[in-house]
Amino acid sequence: MGRARRDARRRTSIRRYIPATIVGSLATASLGVDGGSIFQILAIENLGLSATAIGIAFGLGVASLPIQIYASRIPIERARRNLQIFFVLAALQAWLLAVLVAVGATGSFATVALGVTITAEISVSVLFATAWQPLLASGVDTHGRQQLNSTWSAIARGILAGAVLLFGVLDSGGRTVFLLVIGALAVAVAFGLNAIDPPPPAPTLGQESTGSARSTTALAPATRVALVVFATINIGAIPLWLVYLNKVLWPTVNLGAIAAIQTVASVAALLAWKSTDGDVTRRALIAGVVTIAAAASIVALDGPLDSRIQQAIVVVATAAMAGGATTARIAMVEATHRVVTPANTVRVFTLLDVVASTSLQAGLLVSGFLITASATSETSFTDPYRAFVLIASATTVPAILWFRKASSVTPRP
Secondary structure, three states: OHHHHHHHHHHHOOOOOHHHHHHHHHHHHHHOOOOOHHHHHHHHHOOOOOHHHHHHHHHHHHHHHHHHHHHOOOOHHHHHHHHHHHHHHHHHHHHHHHHHHHOOOOHHHHOHHHHHHHHHHHHHHHHHOOOHHHHHHHHOOHHHHHHHHHHHHHHHHHHHHHHHHHHHHOOHHHHHHHHHHHHHHHHHHHHHHHHOOOOOOOOOOOOOHHHHHHHOOOOOHHHHHHHHHHHHHHHOOOOOHHHHHHHHHOOOOOHHHHHHHHHHHHHHHHHHOOOOOOOOHHHHHHHHHHHHHHHHHOOOOOOOOOOHHHHHHHHHHHHHHHHHHHHHHHHHHHHHHHHOOHHHHHHHHHHHHHHHHHHHHHHHHHHHHHHHHHHOOOOOOOOHHHHHHHHHHHOHHHHHHHHHHHHHOOOOO
8 A cells, every 4th residue: 555655656746857848948949959049049140050051950850750750669668768868969969069169160060060950850759759758658647747748848948038048148158158058957867867767568569459450540530630730830930030030130139039038928828828628729710810910010021120119020029929829739739639539649649749840840941041032032022031931820720720620520539
């Protein structure tokens, strides 16, 4: 009885998982995973990399797609070890970036940083994405997982906002120390994970033969449309926004402040979310409309900005687009849970992760070229990058409406 009580306490405690939640956010932002803001700042201001080069590097993260699909076969009992390997690799990569910043790397030497962000993206897909949720499922109860995925995720983003703001005002020496500290924290987290019990081995194929057969059933129409919605949300989530502001629209802006505004807006959206049994797609629609309005507000601005009013419009639009995208994602994750069948849960959410990351990377890749084109654009109304953001944002609302129609005829699981 006493042992069962101890096991229950161990499962409900989330203290051992909190450091990984917070440091993981800082590390991925520093390494450029999914367009990490800290990496964007150092790539532009310290390494002098072009928007096209940065966009290509971020876009090459799609190389992890087949590797990620194959990595889904990794036994669950290796989850803790793989997470530890991820944090150790993140530390080494952060320290390599610190060296590049410290020596003032330029030219071909500076492009080593692009290799860092590509390998970091693959590392997240293969080691982190396939390990983190299995560890939470094994060691934390439902209430604890919700705390980590909402409250502590918001806290982690808040800390990241402060870190980005700090990074933006540091000189090269300070940024070098910052990256060295991130690496040290990642190593500490890797060792701290020894306190977490690894998940037990998964049932053998023979034990799951019936479930495996069911998992190959076709996806429901609403589920397939949900994948489309996530693709539209991520493509239009102002990819390479910091690079665009620096190169085209607002060259004198404090990039750290803008990145912090994006993060704070996302945190506010997370904290503002209230659980409901009602229709969550309505919230997604409202968020989509807000995002479109924000994207439209910056279309006709004439850069480089020198008007306080125009600068204020960009700040407000940045916050609105970041908060709108976060709210839409939360709503659609919940909506997807309500239409997916138990037999397809693993398959659907694996595909969801693949679609979300691939669409984001595609947006980053395209944006790199569009920013370069926008810097020399002679159009009087807008430029290619802002037109892309507006069009991509505008596709989200019809996609959500399509999902609502498809889900209304989908039997509830």
